[in-house]
Amino acid sequence: MSAATSPSERRVSARIGAISESATLAVDAKAKALKAAGRPVIGFGAGEPDFPTPDYIVDAAVEACRNPKYHRYTPAGGLPELKAAIAEKTLRDSGYEVDASQILVTNGGKQAIYEAFAAILDPGDEVIVPAPYWTTYPESIRLAGGVPVEVVADETTGYRVSVEQLEAARTEKTKVVLFVSPSNPTGAVYSEAEAEAIGRWAVEHGLWVLTDEIYEHLVYGDATFTSLPAIVPELRDKCIVVNGVAKTYAMTGWRVGWIIGPKDVVKAATNLQSHATSNVSNVAQVAALAAVSGPLDAVAEMRTAFDRRRNLIVRMLNEIDGVFCPEPEGAFYAYPAVKDLLGKEIRGKRPATTVELAALILDEAEVAVVPGEAFGTPGYLRLSYALGDNDLIEGVSRIQKLLGEAKA
Missing domain, CATH: 3.40.640.10 (Type I PLP-dependent aspartate aminotransferase-like (Major domain))
Structure with missing residues (x-):
């Protein structure tokens, strides 16, 4: 919108127009759309437990x-x-x-x-x-x-x-x-x-x-x-x-x-x-x-599963050269630093930002992650480990393979 646009010509208010789409929901929606189109995408985007709501x-x-x-x-x-x-x-x-x-x-x-x-x-x-x-x-x-x-x-x-x-x-x-x-x-x-x-x-x-x-x-x-x-x-x-x-x-x-x-x-x-x-x-x-x-039995079971996945994803991410992932102590997210990978060549591309790196991971490895720009800190990726063990292993293995090809 140009500076000369009058309020009567503005179709969306400035207040609402300034709001950005939820980056995590956007990544999740794109992953689900690609999956519906037949691509074997694994999504680490949304913070959503993969367990059903307890029966009671x-x-x-x-x-x-x-x-x-x-x-x-x-x-x-x-x-x-x-x-x-x-x-x-x-x-x-x-x-x-x-x-x-x-x-x-x-x-x-x-x-x-x-x-x-x-x-x-x-x-x-x-x-x-x-x-x-x-x-x-x-x-x-x-x-x-x-x-x-x-x-x-x-x-x-x-x-x-x-x-x-x-x-x-x-x-x-x-x-x-x-x-x-x-x-x-x-x-x-x-x-x-x-x-x-x-x-x-x-x-x-x-x-x-x-x-x-x-x-x-x-x-x-x-x-x-x-x-x-x-x-x-x-x-x-x-x-x-x-x-x-x-x-x-x-x-x-x-x-x-x-x-x-x-x-x-x-x-x-x-x-x-x-x-x-x-x-x-x-x-x-x-x-x-x-x-x-009610009781907290269901969350205790989920926490045990999340703890297992937490240890697994941190270990697998830290096996990638150029990635450092501190051990998360709560929630169900890993937030690895990937700054050392930016600018390196990966399958003919040199991602300069984590937005570009996340796009490359989705295109080449068919894995959806959220770039750190969404959380105010470029140079990082967020991966939710609230998904099944098999998908977690397969998804991070694909990331390992792709990022393992990085070269100066």
């Missing part, structure tokens, strides 16, 4: 479909019984005691993130965003009128930012710091001491914290999950927790997330949702109720 959760949804009570509108903020169950689950899993009135049930984690930022940001407010970051965070911040300020960590620190880095990024416009552990896209997990230091720094400077706890149950080895408002109680009045059932219970398609925060902020976000979508699907809410009220 599905059964609860089936029963809800038959109950006329759930055929009508329900409160925009969520079913009261689900909100109460989320409060109990939060105390059980995080040691964080909250009231149901502090909870808003949303259409997945993405809506929770946007509504949380929309509820507390005014135009020009800055949000410190550790990078590599999940693609949706900066877009939600901008859509809410805020300004994302990136603080970059790399493989030398296990992709964890320090308080010193955060302080260097803080200005008089800083209102919020984003905290994500375990992390998408890197699998980084902050120790309790590291998390507490960041929480106390936020309290010292009167900052809000938005903490995304969606991968809370997916930690491995000696790593442990830490909930910031549980270990830094002084933070609670300026802390918003985002969570959901998608990753823990293999329920990505059910679209149920939630916000936990101060009552006035949750009320404001609920007002927004009442106009945006009304209530979350009642059938999905009943399924989520069964999930959060």
Whole structure:
């Protein structure tokens, strides 16, 4: 659009036109399209468990479909019984005691993130965003009128930012710091001491914290999950927790997330949702109720499988010359550094960026990965290991073969 284009001639608003497509969903869609066309593409793009939703959760949804009570509108903020169950689950899993009135049930984690930022940001407010970051965070911040300020960590620190880095990024416009552990896209997990230091720094400077706890149950080895408002109680009045059932219970398609925060902020976000979508699907809410009220046996089984795949993918990636992959301690992503491969010749091409390298891997090896540019850090690739063992081995083997041909 030229500078001379008048508002009346603009077909898409500047605000929405500035939003980028989700890179991870775009890669996943392209991989699925190629596969549907008959190509043997293996996709490492989407962060989606390959396990089915547990039967007891599905059964609860089936029963809800038959109950006329759930055929009508329900409160925009969520079913009261689900909100109460989320409060109990939060105390059980995080040691964080909250009231149901502090909870808003949303259409997945993405809506929770946007509504949380929309509820507390005014135009020009800055949000410190550790990078590599999940693609949706900066877009939600901008859509809410805020300004994302990136603080970059790399493989030398296990992709964890320090308080010193955060302080260097803080200005008089800083209102919020984003905290994500375990992390998408890197699998980084902050120790309790590291998390507490960041929480106390936020309290010292009167900052809000938005903490995304969606991968809370997916930690491995000696790593442990830490909930910031549980270990830094002084933070609670300026802390918003985002969570959901998608990753823990293999329920990505059910679209149920939630916000936990101060009552006035949750009320404001609920007002927004009442106009945006009304209530979350009642059938999905009943399924989520069964999930959060039930045992964690299913996630324990999935975590065992993810741990096995984690060890396998890290070993196989680190066998490739020019690739370094730190061991992820949580979630289900590997985030290898591939900077040493850029500019090298691979089958007649010299990819200069990881966008070009990812395209080459898809074209030549028929494997879909997400380039680091999508997460704010060029020079890396993200591979989700939430796919079957056989596909994982075959996919990384193809990458090994292709990248093994790299030459100066």
